Amino acid sequence: xxxxxxxxxxxxxxxxxxxxxxxxxxxxxxxxxxxxxxxxxxxxxxxxxxxxxxxxxxxxxxxxxxxxxxxxxxxxxxxxxxxxxxxxxxxxxxxxxxxxxxxxxxxxxxxxxxxxxxxxxxxxxxxxxxxxxxxxxxxxxxxxxxxxxxxxxxxxxxxxxxxxxxxxxxxxxxxxxxxxxxxxxxxxxxxxxxxxxxxxxxxxxxxxxxxxxxxxxxxxxxxxxxxxxxxxxxxxxxxxxxxxxxxxxxxxxxxxxxxxxxxxxx
Numbered sequence: 001x002x003x004x005x006x007x008x009x010x011x012x013x014x015x016x017x018x019x020x021x022x023x024x025x026x027x028x029x030x031x032x033x034x035x036x037x038x039x040x041x042x043x044x045x046x047x048x049x050x051x052x053x054x055x056x057x058x059x060x061x062x063x064x065x066x067x068x069x070x071x072x073x074x075x076x077x078x079x080x081x082x083x084x085x086x087x088x089x090x091x092x093x094x095x096x097x098x099x100x101x102x103x104x105x106x107x108x109x110x111x112x113x114x115x116x117x118x119x120x121x122x123x124x125x126x127x128x129x130x131x132x133x134x135x136x137x138x139x140x141x142x143x144x145x146x147x148x149x150x151x152x153x154x155x156x157x158x159x160x161x162x163x164x165x166x167x168x169x170x171x172x173x174x175x176x177x178x179x180x181x182x183x184x185x186x187x188x189x190x191x192x193x194x195x196x197x198x199x200x201x202x203x204x205x206x207x208x209x210x211x212x213x214x215x216x217x218x219x220x221x222x223x224x225x226x227x228x229x230x231x232x233x234x235x236x237x238x239x240x241x242x243x244x245x246x247x248x249x250x251x252x253x254x255x256x257x258x259x260x261x262x263x264x265x266x
Contacts, residue, residue: 003113003123004179004248005142009158011129013150014184016043017218019126021241022146022248024227027081031121034073034113037086038138039128045085047225050074052085059089061112062137063096065103069112070119078227082120090134097133106172109137131165139169144179146248147205148212151183151195156203163205178205179248186211210243 006019016039023035037044038058045051056072061084074083097105113123125138139145145166149155166176181199186192192211199207217228217235224231228238 001113001117001120001123002144003125003142004144004146005125005127005138006146006148007125007127007135007138007162008147008149009129009131009162010150010154014148014212014218015129016047016126017222018146018148018182018184018212018241019124020044020047021228021237022245023081023122023124024078024229025241025245026122026124027078028229030080032080032119034082034084034116034120034123036084036109036113036123036125036138038090038125038134039086040088040090041128042085042087044126045074045083045087047222048074048076048083049225050076050083050085051087053087053089055085057089058084058086058134059093062090062093062108062134063100067112069115073116090128094132094134097137105133106136106140106169109134110141110173113141131161136165136169139166139176140172142173142176144177144248146179146208147181148184149181149195149199150185151192155195156198159203159205180206180208182208182244183211185214187214208244208247210240210247212237212240212244 006015008015019035023033027033035044036058042051060067061069061072072084074085076083125142127135127138166178170176183196199205213236215235215237217232218237221228221231228235228241232238
C-alpha cells in the first residue's frame with residue numbers, strides 16, 4: 001500500500017480537487033483506494049456524501065486507543081473508492097493528541113492505516129492548510145507528498161516551512177519524499193512561466209511536467225459532486241489530471257480510453 005499526502009500551507013490552491021480526482025483516477029484504473037479527509041471542514045467528505053456527526057470519523061481514529069479503523073471508513077458509490085471522513089471534531093482531536101502523553105502522538109494515523117493495508121493499494125490524504133497534529137500524522141504515514149500550487153504573488157509562501165517539516169518527520173518516517181509540486185489553475189501567461197522557472201531554478205523541489213489548466217468545469221464538479229472524469233471527461237482539467245496521475249505512476253500509460261467509472265445508482 002502506498003500513501004500520498006496532498007498538502008500546501010496555503011488555502012485555495014486545489015488540494016481537495018487534486019485529492020478527489022487523483023483518488024478517483026487511481027480507483028478507476030483498478031486500484032483499491034482509500035481517500036482520507038484530514039481537514040476539519042470536511043469538504044472531501046461532503047463531496048462524496050459521507051459527512052456526518054452520527055458515525056465515527058478520523059477524529060475517533062486519531063484519539064481513541066485501538067479504535068478499529070475500518071469502522072470509520074465509508075463506502076462511496078464508486079467501485080474501489082472508500083473515504084475516511086472528517087468533520088469539526090478534528091479540532092477536538094488535535095487538542096486531545098497534544099494533551100495525551102500516554103502514547104505516541106505522531107504515529108497514530110500510520111498505525112491506523114497499517115490495520116487496513118491489506119484492503120487498499122493506495123491511500124490519498126487530503127490535508128488541511130496547516131501543520132497541526134493531524135497533518136503531522138499524515139506526513140509520518142506518507143510515502144509521497146504532492147504540493148499543489150496556484151502561481152501568484154504569494155505562491156511560494158509556506159513552502160520553506162513545509163519542506164522543513166517534511167525533513168523533521170523523517171525521524172519517524174525516513175521513506176517520505178516530495179513526489180512533486182503541481183501547478184494548478186494554470187494559464188498560458190508570463191506569470192505562470194515565471195512561476196515554473198522559479199520552481200525549477202531556485203528550489204530543490206521536483207515539479208510535475210503536467211499543469212492543471214484553469215477551467216470552470218472544476219468549480220462545476222464541486223456542485224455536482226462528481227469527479228471530473230464523470231462530470232466533464234473531455235475538459236482540459238480531466239485530461240491534465242489523467243496525465244498527472246500517469247506521471248506519478250512513473251511511466252504507466254493513463255489515457256482517455258480507460259473506463260469512465262460509470263456511477264452506480266446514478
